[in-house]
Amino acid sequence: MSVVSKACDACRVRRTKCDGHQPCLKCKTSDIGCTYALSRKKRGPRGKTVTMLQEVFGSGAGATASVSTVEAGTDSNAEAGPSHVPTATISPISSSSDPWLSALEHGNSLQLVTSNSPRSSLQLVTSHSPLSLAPFALPPAVLSPSPDHPFGHAFHARAHIIELMEARISSLLHAFFSHMHTIWPVVDGISVLKRFGHKEHLYNESFAALVLSMCSLALFLPFEAAKAGSSRQADTLVREALALHSSNPELGIRPNLDHISTSLIMSSALRLTHGFNAWYLRRREAYALVELLNLSNPRVYDRFTEAEKSTAIQLIWHLSSGDRSNALILPKLEGSLPHFRPLIAIRGKVTHLLSIMSAEWASSTAVAQIEPTTRVFEILDQGLVECIRGACGEVEPCTFDADAAMEYHRTLDAVTSGHLSPVQAADFLLTRLWLHAEIWRACTSHSVLQFEPEHRELRIEYPVEVLGRTVRVINGLPPGAVSGNGPAMGQKLKNIVAAAQAVLALPNPPASFQGVSSHDEAMEMVARVLEVASPLTSLRWIRWE
Structure with missing residues (x-):
């Protein structure tokens, strides 16, 4: 009937x-x-x-338009949500060698390659290049509600509230995919935009929570945060996302990739709206959902589509590598965190990508799309992080020595990149230099440095060399590339400066440094890096493109 x-x-x-x-x-x-x-x-x-x-x-x-209008089958709201979807193209990051990086570290400016350039070598690309990691282009047909989508007409309990905010949600999704997704691809962008165009956020609680969490994070972009009322909007969106996310009966029984992505994205938004503890809770939830979904079993991937496989790999890689970064940066950004315990110490290698992937996936396109900065953190195993933090030897005897330090340095230098935007180039190059300085710091605490070492990385003056390379990178990048990486980059630069100042403040500092002509020039470099770093650490927004 x-x-x-x-x-x-x-x-x-x-x-x-x-x-x-x-x-x-x-x-x-x-x-x-x-x-x-x-x-x-x-x-x-x-x-x-x-x-x-x-x-x-x-x-x-x-x-x-009211939800009842949509229920009646009219198309009066077809242009309401997704009419401002970004338009551009996306390409994967190549894992080939990058000759321009070494040129940059030696003082040469980067050459920006436009779409008319005939060169095929790896260069820094602008947002107008066909190789840039820019937002997505979708055909107009994708953006209109589909009459035969599988969600029927059963709206979820908060669909009416979401529809009232739909115009703003569409604008914030545009901002997220334009400025965040290219450097933090933890969702499949084309799939998300298709589902949004089909109004799935009104039918599917999990997807609605994911959309709102992305929108709340987009409100911390500099140009959004400067608008009046942005803080209240962010708080409203993150609360709605939490209500949808936490009330889903499938969350603790049969989680999916949407749940994990929501927990990860929401953790960043909550850190900015409600502080460190809220961030930590949702971050741990993301790890628990990974284990509940049994992503540690490679056979689970066989049930995924190609897009879902790519998303799963990106999620796990960003969780594991981000944990290593957070362990070194967050305590310094947040101040005193006496009870902070890195999640890698809790989960060990359960979420390490190589422990859950088969050999064929290790060379898949999904891995190739992961940005090179994330690959840099793969060298940071749990032992090295604990050595840098001064927490090693609590469970097992520490084995860090000169050979181990040089192996870390060599592995770090071996990480290569492909086509990078200016913001990605700044993150990759400066993060790599910062980690060189952090490994040196572990050498000092473990008495590994030598008076006449064979390798320059084991010399007492090595941080000053890193400082010089840091200044050359900053001067060679376009304006705004460093600041686009947010407060965490400011803290990394301050750590490089602190290591160099420790050397320059010695009673009998070295008379010469590789790449730096004198003590006075080194002090000028300290001032230059602090000039860039100091304003960043006080900002209340995150990395963006």
């Missing part, structure tokens, strides 16, 4: 099926009057909710 648009009053009160006739079959059988006089209960959020959303997101929050 077909579903009727309106039941009679008696059937509505008794909550029974109605055939919509006058009189209907049930009323005729019961010999009672059959009327259609009662008004239907108004759907959608209450007046206070609408007023609050209008205050936070502007008067446009209540101007979109």
Whole structure:
């Protein structure tokens, strides 16, 4: 029997099926009057909710078409959400060698290759290059709601609230894929935009939470954070995302990749809105969901589509490598964290990419798309992180020595990159230099440095050489490339300076340094790097492109 648009009053009160006739079959059988006089209960959020959303997101929050209009099958809202989707192309990062990087570290500026350049060598590319990691181009047909999508007409409980914010959500998704996804690809962008175009965020709680978490993070881009009311908008979106995410009955039973992506993205947004503990809780949740989904079993990938396989690999790689970065940077950014314990110490190698992937996946395109800075952190095993943090030897005897230090240095220098944007180039080059300085710091605490070493990395003056290379990288990059990496980059630069200052402050400092002509020039370099680093550490936004 077909579903009727309106039941009679008696059937509505008794909550029974109605055939919509006058009189209907049930009323005729019961010999009672059959009327259609009662008004239907108004759907959608209450007046206070609408007023609050209008205050936070502007008067446009209540101007979109009602959900009941969509339910009726009209297309009046087809242009509402995804009409401002970004347009550009995307290409994977190549893992080939990069001759321009060494040129940059020796003082040469980078040559920007435009789309008309005939050269095929690896160069820094602008956002107008066909090789840049820019937002996606989708055909217009993708962006209109599909009449036969699999979600039916069962809206989730908070769909009405989300629809009131849909215009703003569309704008923030544009910002996320334009400025964040290219350097933090933890979701399949084309799939997300297709699903958003098909209005899945109104039917699927998990996907709605993912969309709102991305939007809340986009509000911390500099140009969004400068707008009035951005903090309230971010707080509203992250709370709605949390409500949808936490109330999903499948979360703790059969999680999916959307759940993991949401936990990871939301953790970054929560750190900016509610502090370190909120970040830590959601970060640990992402690890727990990885284990619950059994991503440590390579056979799980066989059930994924190609896009899902790529997303799974990206998620696990970013979780494991990001954990190593957070262990070294976050305590210094957040101040005193007496109870901070890196997640790698809790999870060990459970989330390490190589322990869950088969050989064929190690050379897959999904790995090739992972940015080179993330690959840099793969050298940071748990032992090295603990040596740098001064926490080694608590469980097992420490085996860090000169040979181990040189192996880390060589492995770090062997990491290569492909086509990079200016922000990615700054992150890759300066992070690599920062880690060289951190390995040297571990050498000092383990008495590994030597008076006349064979390798320059084991010399006492090595941080000054790293400082000189850092200045050459900063001077060779376009303006804004370093600042685009946010507060964490400021802390990395300060750590490089601190190591160099420790050498320059010695009672009898070395008389000469490789790549630096004098003590006075080294002090000028200290001032130059601090000039760049100091404003960054106080900013309240994250890395962006």
